[in-house]
Amino acid sequence: MENFSWQPSEGARVCDNGRGLCRGDDKASLPREARLPINRCNLPAVVLGSLTYQRHPSPLLLDGVAELHHDLFRRLALAGDDDERRGDVFRDYLTVRFQLEWPEEMGYTGRRKGRAKANYVRLIRGWSFDSDSREGAVLKGWVESRFGLLPRWHGTPLREAGGDSWQRYLEMRASGLYGTNALEAQLDLVYTYCQYELARRHNGARHVTLYRGVNRVADYEILGRGAGDRYTLLLNNLSSFTCSRERACEFGDYILAVEVPLTKIFFYCGLLPGVLQGEDEFLAIGGVVDVTLSTR
Known part of the structure; x- marks a missing residue:
């Protein structure tokens, strides 16, 4: 993947310590320009949109x-x-x-x-x-x-x-x-x-591995790069993924693999039969995430 061009967001700092990204500039947090100060659920956007939340999710409850x-x-x-x-x-x-x-x-x-x-x-x-x-x-x-x-x-x-x-x-x-x-x-x-x-249906599980086919990771907001094929990205506030790696291969030359908290799944194919057809599609709420990039 070394031929894959990328640029970190302004102010991001990357280190090569074998463990991934430096956190000194708090790029694990959701950038201010990507969030509102108020919302209508039990966690503020700066928390639920952070990398920490991706790793350690807790329930999201909509007000009322x-x-x-x-x-x-x-x-x-x-x-x-x-x-x-x-x-x-x-x-x-x-x-x-x-x-x-x-x-x-x-x-x-x-x-x-x-x-x-x-x-x-x-x-x-x-x-x-x-x-x-x-x-x-x-x-x-x-x-x-x-x-x-x-x-x-x-x-x-x-x-x-x-x-x-x-x-x-x-x-x-x-x-x-x-x-x-x-x-x-x-x-x-x-x-x-x-x-x-x-x-x-998932009996206590907290994450599901989802995939997205892409042609250029540079099209995404890159907050930093970790060891090997790992990136930290800021996703759109709602994005489509698939639970099938083979299906994701049809949509790009590279595959993003993401451990998505179940609490960030808005809808998935099969929840209500007849609403979404094919592609094993999941609609996932965004924020900062660690992803793995691989070839098809």
């Missing part, structure tokens, strides 16, 4: 979701070990709670009824087609709002608040949310249900 939707989790518990039944319970709960099939009950009339179709399923499917779409902007905006992690890419780099790229992202996010029925509240439940299912 468990309290407002306790009846959903009561029903899920009654469904027991039947995976299909739990999925049906979740879908039915959101359909009724947000009146997804009866837009007129929520005040939609005339031409505005079309916006009621912009529900959580359409958002996730839209992301799978193009993560830089309007649906992608809504999902990245939801991560920004709930976890305080700012997006770093949406079609172009997002580095300057108020710049043209940032304004374009904000316009797409606002357009995607306009006239919808509590769309971000629907996403709150998707994330919380995903965490519920991961806790059931």
Whole structure:
């Protein structure tokens, strides 16, 4: 991998001590320009977006979701070990709670009824087609709002608040949310249900190894380089990965392997059959991560 060009972010310091990166400049922490001072969960962005959190994750709880939707989790518990039944319970709960099939009950009339179709399923499917779409902007905006992690890419780099790229992202996010029925509240439940299912299925595990095919690691924000093929990167606030290394090989000449905390999985293929098709796709919340880079 020595022929692979890279440049650390400004101020980063790298040492070759056989153990990896020097931490003297605190590059294990989430940079200030990549986070908000407030969010809507139980940990601040500077903590949940840090390298320490990647290594030692703890539960992420969205404000008020468990309290407002306790009846959903009561029903899920009654469904027991039947995976299909739990999925049906979740879908039915959101359909009724947000009146997804009866837009007129929520005040939609005339031409505005079309916006009621912009529900959580359409958002996730839209992301799978193009993560830089309007649906992608809504999902990245939801991560920004709930976890305080700012997006770093949406079609172009997002580095300057108020710049043209940032304004374009904000316009797409606002357009995607306009006239919808509590769309971000629907996403709150998707994330919380995903965490519920991961806790059931992984029996105490804290991480899952995910892969992403890339052509140039220099396209990512590199905070430093460790020993061998290890890098420390700042990921976008929401990114797609796959659990299949073979599948990742189809998307680039190099493979990023990441130990992703289960608490940072927003959605994965198979959580709700029919929503994501193929690619064994996982949608993971970002921050600072150590990755291993390898050839196909």
